[in-house]
Amino acid sequence: MSTAASTPAKNYLNDPQGLRSWLLTRDHKRIGLAFLVLIALALALGAAFALLIRTELAFPGPTIVSSGHAYNRLFTLHGTIMIFLFILPSIPAALGNFMLPLMLGARDVAFPRLNLASLYFYAFGMLFFLLVLAFGGIDTGWTFYAPYSTGTAGPVLLAFLGVFILGFSSIFTGINFIVTIHTMRPPGMGWFRMPLFLWSLYGTAIIQVLATPVLAITVALLAAERIFGIGIFDPALDGDPILFQHFFWFYSHPAVYIMILPAMGVISEVLSVFSRKHIFGYRFIAYSSLGIALIGFLVWGHHMFVSGQSPLLGMIFSALTFAVAIPSAIKVFNWLATMYKGSITLAPPMCFAIVFIMLFGIGGLTGLFLGSLAINVHVHDTAFVVAHFHYTMLGGALMGFLAGLYYWWPKITGRMYSLAMGQVTAVVIFVGFNFTYFPQFIIGSRGMPRRYFDYTKLLDQHPEFTFYQMVSTAGGFLFVGGLVLVAFTLLRSLWNGKPAPANPWGAATLEWQTSSPPPHENPPAPPVVGDCYDFEGFEFDETIGTYVKTP
Amino acid sequence: MDSTAAAQNADHPEAPLAHVADARVLVAVFAALIVLTGITVAVSYFDFGVFNLLVALAVATLKAGLVAAWFMHLRYESGLHLFIFLAGVAFLSLFLLLAMLDSVQYHPDIQTWEQRK
Amino acid sequence: MTESSPHGEGSNHAVSPHAHLAHHFDTPGQQYDSARLGMWIFLLTEILFFGGLFCAYAVYRANRPEVFLDGHRFLDKPLGAANTVVLLFSSLTMALAVRASQLDRRKVLVCLLAVTVLCATVFLGVKAVEYKHKWDHRMVPGQARIEAWFSRGPKDVTPGNEFRPDEAYVKEHLEKAGYGNLDKEGLARAVKNLSTFMSIYFCLTALHALHVAVGIGVMVWLLVGAARGRFGKSYFTPVDLAGLYWHLVDLIWIYLFPLLYLIH
Numbered sequence: 001m002s003t004a005a006s007t008p009a010k011n012y013l014n015d016p017q018g019l020r021s022w023l024l025t026r027d028h029k030r031i032g033l034a035f036l037v038l039i040a041l042a043l044a045l046g047a048a049f050a051l052l053i054r055t056e057l058a059f060p061g062p063t064i065v066s067s068g069h070a071y072n073r074l075f076t077l078h079g080t081i082m083i084f085l086f087i088l089p090s091i092p093a094a095l096g097n098f099m100l101p102l103m104l105g106a107r108d109v110a111f112p113r114l115n116l117a118s119l120y121f122y123a124f125g126m127l128f129f130l131l132v133l134a135f136g137g138i139d140t141g142w143t144f145y146a147p148y149s150t151g152t153a154g155p156v157l158l159a160f161l162g163v164f165i166l167g168f169s170s171i172f173t174g175i176n177f178i179v180t181i182h183t184m185r186p187p188g189m190g191w192f193r194m195p196l197f198l199w200s201l202y203g204t205a206i207i208q209v210l211a212t213p214v215l216a217i218t219v220a221l222l223a224a225e226r227i228f229g230i231g232i233f234d235p236a237l238d239g240d241p242i243l244f245q246h247f248f249w250f251y252s253h254p255a256v257y258i259m260i261l262p263a264m265g266v267i268s269e270v271l272s273v274f275s276r277k278h279i280f281g282y283r284f285i286a287y288s289s290l291g292i293a294l295i296g297f298l299v300w301g302h303h304m305f306v307s308g309q310s311p312l313l314g315m316i317f318s319a320l321t322f323a324v325a326i327p328s329a330i331k332v333f334n335w336l337a338t339m340y341k342g343s344i345t346l347a348p349p350m351c352f353a354i355v356f357i358m359l360f361g362i363g364g365l366t367g368l369f370l371g372s373l374a375i376n377v378h379v380h381d382t383a384f385v386v387a388h389f390h391y392t393m394l395g396g397a398l399m400g401f402l403a404g405l406y407y408w409w410p411k412i413t414g415r416m417y418s419l420a421m422g423q424v425t426a427v428v429i430f431v432g433f434n435f436t437y438f439p440q441f442i443i444g445s446r447g448m449p450r451r452y453f454d455y456t457k458l459l460d461q462h463p464e465f466t467f468y469q470m471v472s473t474a475g476g477f478l479f480v481g482g483l484v485l486v487a488f489t490l491l492r493s494l495w496n497g498k499p500a501p502a503n504p505w506g507a508a509t510l511e512w513q514t515s516s517p518p519p520h521e522n523p524p525a526p527p528v529v530g531d532c533y534d535f536e537g538f539e540f541d542e543t544i545g546t547y548v549k550t551p
Numbered sequence: 552m553d554s555t556a557a558a559q560n561a562d563h564p565e566a567p568l569a570h571v572a573d574a575r576v577l578v579a580v581f582a583a584l585i586v587l588t589g590i591t592v593a594v595s596y597f598d599f600g601v602f603n604l605l606v607a608l609a610v611a612t613l614k615a616g617l618v619a620a621w622f623m624h625l626r627y628e629s630g631l632h633l634f635i636f637l638a639g640v641a642f643l644s645l646f647l648l649l650a651m652l653d654s655v656q657y658h659p660d661i662q663t664w665e666q667r668k
Numbered sequence: 669m670t671e672s673s674p675h676g677e678g679s680n681h682a683v684s685p686h687a688h689l690a691h692h693f694d695t696p697g698q699q700y701d702s703a704r705l706g707m708w709i710f711l712l713t714e715i716l717f718f719g720g721l722f723c724a725y726a727v728y729r730a731n732r733p734e735v736f737l738d739g740h741r742f743l744d745k746p747l748g749a750a751n752t753v754v755l756l757f758s759s760l761t762m763a764l765a766v767r768a769s770q771l772d773r774r775k776v777l778v779c780l781l782a783v784t785v786l787c788a789t790v791f792l793g794v795k796a797v798e799y800k801h802k803w804d805h806r807m808v809p810g811q812a813r814i815e816a817w818f819s820r821g822p823k824d825v826t827p828g829n830e831f832r833p834d835e836a837y838v839k840e841h842l843e844k845a846g847y848g849n850l851d852k853e854g855l856a857r858a859v860k861n862l863s864t865f866m867s868i869y870f871c872l873t874a875l876h877a878l879h880v881a882v883g884i885g886v887m888v889w890l891l892v893g894a895a896r897g898r899f900g901k902s903y904f905t906p907v908d909l910a911g912l913y914w915h916l917v918d919l920i921w922i923y924l925f926p927l928l929y930l931i932h
Contacts, residue, residue, distance in 0.1 A: 101692075106692065107692035108691075108692040110692075110702045110706060111702075111706060112692065171710075174709075176706075178705070179705045179709070182631075182702075182705055183698055183701050183705065184692075184698070184702070209709050209712055209713050210712070210713075210716060211716075212713070213713040213714070214716055214719070217719075217720030218720065220875075221720070221721075227810065228809055228810025228813060228814070229809065229810050229830050229831075230809040230810060231867055232867060232868075232871070237863070238860060238863065238864050240654065240727065240728075243654065243724065243727055246646075246649075246650045246723075247720060247723070250646055308657060308660075309653055309657070310652075312653075312656055313649065313652060313656065568697060568700045568770075568904075569700065569704075571767055571770045571771060572763060572766070577760060577764055577767070578760065580760075581756060581757070581759075581760040584756045584759075585756065588752050588756065591930060592745070592749050592930065595745075595926070595929075595930035595932070603931055604931055607926040607927070607930055607931050610926070611922050611923050611926050614922045615923070618915050619915075619919070622759055622760075622763045622915045623911075623912055623915045623916075628704075631708075632704070632708045635705075635708045635709060635711075635712050636708065636711070636712070638712070639711075639715035643715060643719035643722070643723075646719065647719070647723045650723050650727055651723075651726050651727055651730050654727045654731055658730075658731045
């Protein structure tokens with residue numbers, strides 16, 4: 001166990017060696033790293049589509065696409081790639097896979113081969129979506145609403161198959177995490193001594209295994225309808241299109257909690273470490289992870305208020321939607337209480353954690369607007385909704401992912417990046433993000449529809465739309481520039497970064513007790529597992545450049 | 552922490568990892584399942600109106616319970632597996648109930664539209 | 669990790685449970701518990717997967733009871749009942765097989781697994797008979813499309829009139845069931861209802877049959893392993909897990925059979 005600031009000669013990256021050992025690896029650390037690389041590629045691809053969309057919308061009329069049909073394909077690909085290939089797997093599959101066993105002092109996850117299968121399923125799913133791209137894309141929206149999706153031309157079946165396969169990747173990860181947390185905790189680590197990141201992964205895994213199968217059957221039925229013409233969802237064939245929406249959103253709403261819960265887990269870790277203060281309200285945060293997971297299953301109809309869903313169910317879902325905000329709010333209050341009178345260090349992970357709280361706060365609050373039936377009628381299918389989910393998914397989940405990436409980068413790669421650059425990226429991203437999406441709240445509430453490429457006809461009533469769209473586009477480019485800067489900062493550390501010590505941040509969770517990067521064989525858990533949020537006795541030792549715990 | 556008592560003794564090479572089912576019990580369960588199948592088929596030749604569905608589901612649930620309890624050993628294991636099984640059924644019921652409630656509510660609108668066609 | 673044994677029954681007394689212990693587990697008990705828990709969670713996903721189809725069934729049944737009133741008359745109750753018995757029996761043999769593996773009874777295990785595979789194959793055979801019957805009377809959803817792929821079938825198929833069952837057969841069957849003489853309009857309505865019923869019937873039973881087929885594959889793999897003496901008192905987890913899967917397949921059929929074949 002090395003605390004000296006030099007990269008250990010043998011670590012999981014070079015031990016064992018050879019392509020075969022990587023392709024057939026059962027080491028959760030290698031699998032996590034492979035996921036990280038792939039989802040970063042997905043992010044880049046999704047961001048490219050985002051910039052195309054923003055370029056198109058900067059000017060009222062057709063700008064780079066000449067038909068709505070082409071524009072449909074842009075936002076469909078943006079949405080499907082970002083949701084299925086980036087955000088859903090991002091924290092659980094990349095960071096979770098890497099850190100979960102280390103945080104438990106375990107040698108691996110419960111089912112290492114299943115983990116490898118999850119990786120390969122993800123890779124195949126990605127391949128299918130690349131094929132969809134190669135065949136010209138699809139125009140259904142990421143929501144695949146029937147009967148349009150069952151009748152429209154294009155490689156829709158490939159997309160359905162891709163989603164189906166990616167679903168399995170998600171389910172396998174979920175099964176692995178639940179079992180690992182149940183059966184492989186070290187002696188002395190009861191449920192309430194686990195790091196909160198693991199609680200969040202546990203809640204996420206519950207959603208993954210309960211909700212994803214319903215998505216699977218939904219796309220299977222869509223495929224059957226498309227291939228065989230069976231009439232389950234198509235009204236022309238005596239089907240029920242609202243039933244489709246029930247099916248789709250039963251998964252897709254809990255899916256957003258798959259996206260946000262792990263990010264919240266990261267925030268709990270980061271805030272505590274960089275405030276040098278025990279997390280406030282551990283049990284509340286732990287229970288709220290479960291609460292979000294469970295209540296999140298009760299609110300899917302809030303995507304369907306204007307679909308033809310009955311008013312009775314509209315009321316039920318609206319009330320439950322207000323309820324689901326409560327556990328999230330509980331977390332925010334506990335985080336703020338953690339920071340209060342803490343000794344704050346604005347390292348890049350902390351910057352992103354603070355950005356998370358601000359942006360997710362806005363995103364979450366606007367969710368309440370949308371959950372209110374009367375308001376929803378006006379803002380459904382407008383840019384208001386687009387802004388809401390980008391504030392929560394990007395301002396929330398992505399910021400959590402970046403915070404986690406900055407936090408655990410030294411552990412994963414054994415390198416320290418430039419902290420100053422990291423802080424700069426946080427500022428650039430924060431500013432760029434707000435310029436991109438805040439105007440969309442404004443124009444959305446004034447009636448700017450989503451999924452429209454040509455808003456010339458709206459300019460009579462709302463001439464200001466062009467200005468706001470241009471601001472949004474400028475912000476978008478700045479934001480993506482910030483992401484590029486993040487990639488640059490982190491990747492540069494691989495060449496120029498100082499070797500990372502075992503514990504550069506002074507954290508008390510178990511993954512920091514092994515070298516950076518960790519060895520191939522995980523070290524065992526210590527005989528006495530202490531409180532993972534107790535920072536007493538942690539001193540920064542200048543001579544070796546790391547935090548050490550003085551007994 | 553969540554292992555069965557038997558499994559916790561499993562460092563002992565001779566101790567069983569899990570409960571071994573009694574063959575006679577298994578055959579008895581099978582016989583019961585056949586009897587119940589016979590009942591459900593026989594009952595289907597009569598018309599009990601709205602109770603048709605309830606009777607069929609009740610018998611099916613009883614059969615399912617027998618399979619789960621004895622064939623799948625739920626009776627002899629920690630409550631976690633039973634909890635998982637019931638949780639699945641509970642969430643499924645939630646989905647079914649709300650979807651059905653909704654469709655029953657908006658169906659009259661569809662019927663009106665169909666009649667007007 | 670196969671072990672041969674000098675003993676007649678192929679018992680594994682000579683090998684300690686730790687021979688099967690994966691490197692990341694501390695005790696065989698932990699490994700076994702993890703495997704069982706993982707399998708139960710997988711079963712949970714299967715419940716939710718099929719559950720979606722049951723939801724479609726429920727919604728249609730609640731709103732269009734006439735679909736089911738007519739539809740189930742075209743299913744062969746005796747065949748369905750026979751299949752139920754076969755599947756239940758295979759569940760018994762599977763449960764006994766798990767028991768045999770726990771007691772180191774290799775020959776018994778192999779026999780029981782073989783019987784289970786046989787029953788499962790019979791089940792699929794009966795389903796094939798039923799499906800063929802539907803095909804012959806043109807009651808399979810998408811039949812016209814499938815035929816068109818092979819350049820067969822009627823030439824005047826357009827979306828909306830694809831489902832064209834053998835009308836004489838439908839009429840005769842419904843009239844025998846006491847519907848009285850069906851006029852053109854009544855027949856058209858019956859055909860529309862039948863289309864929806866057949867869609868649901870085929871989705872449910874085909875997905876189930878697919879799971880049976882996968883089960884057969886798994887059990888054949890177990891059979892090979894059992895014949896080689898891979899499973900015994902200290903390591904029977906794969907048999908146990910496959911058993912759980914097979915019982916779930918049985919469970920689903922326990923609900924499918926009355927809901928599709930019996931209720932009216």
